[in-house]
Amino acid sequence: MKKGIIQQSLGGFYDVLCDGQIFRTRGRGNFRQKKIKPLVGDKVEFSADDQQHGYLLKVLPRTNSLVRPPVANVDLAVVVTAVVQPRFTPNLLDRQLVALAKSKITPVIYFSKTDLATTEEYRQITAVADGYRHAGYQVLSGRKPFSTEQLAQLKAVLSGHVVTMMGQTGAGKSTLLNHLDSRLQLATGEISQALKRGRHTTRKVSLLDVAGALIADTPGFSSYEDLSIDAETLPQLFPEMVKVAPQCRFRGCRHLKEPGCAVKDAVASGTIMKSRYEDYVAFQQMIANRKPKY
Ligand SMILES: Nc1nc2c(ncn2[C@@H]2O[C@H](COP(=O)(O)OP(=O)(O)O)[C@@H](O)[C@H]2O)c(=O)[nH]1
Ligand SMILES: [Mg+2]
Ligand SMILES: [Zn+2]
Secondary structure, eight states, X not given: OEEEEEEEEETTEEEEEETTEEEEEEEOHHHHHTTOOOOXXXXXXXXXXXXXXXXXXXXXXXSOBXXXXXXXXXXXXXXXXXXXXXXXXXXXXXXXXXXXXXTTOEEEEEEEOGGGSOHHHHHHHHHHHHHHHHHTOEEEOOSSTTOHHHHHHHHHHHTTSEEEEESOTTSSXXXXXXXXOTTOOOOOHHHHHHHHHTOSSOOOEEOEEETTEEEEOOOOOGGGTSOOOOTTTGGGGOHHHHHHGGGSSSTTOOSSSOTTOHHHHHHHHTSSOHHHHHHHHHHHHHHHHSOOOO
């Protein structure tokens, strides 16, 4: 019996990475009956006499699983956020950060296209980046994209983790991955869009073995579109609010209309970013307006 991690799933086969080697496996009959659908990222036990004809025996307990991309045990996400083209707005970034926090995935914010920003735009982004750092996030925001230093910094953060790339189409996810490992040669820009249009039938999901990490390039976002979070949980998903909440007058303070709220004080004094608080309030509103599901 061996242990490994599923790196690719295609047509009922699961390619398992174990000690730097790939073993092609499939689920045993009794395994399939248990209705466990193995996902890439799953830690598994398997048997294999050679690298072509192995059998999955067991899927080990997951820490989490995403719907799109369908990956298990993701512990890090690179949130690729363009500073221009399209112009940065905090709302989308904060939504992604909240969704990741809910799935217990650590975000790394990566500001892309910094080379296209004017001096003034870059100055603003630097202030924004510092705000997110102060809130407790890791942020990469170098003026020159793909500098040796910044790539080394990112590699050090990713190494040893199962990672998903996040961010809008065109944000620069594939371009960044190509810089992390030039052997990848992933399609970018319009080429990548053209490929996607003709490829709805492939069911291949795979993790790229890059920089000592396993990385999903599938730009999944739809599983996060509906923030299925309740009003009590939302404040827990803003780390800078978690930090000061013990100083709120009321336990379980939602930081909205309550008197003696340390979060609102921190916003007023500038220790918590105004844009973050506004997004928090907007998300609370969204939750309150959500139609109940029956
Ligand atoms: N100038 C500049 N262009 C970038 C940068 N990152 C990505 N791009 C371009 O933006 C377009 C979309 O990038 P792509 O990696 O395909 O985005 P994806 O959809 O997130 O994978 C491509 O034409 C890239 O060349 C960057 O840091 N600077
Ligand atoms: Mg891409
Ligand atoms: Zn409060």
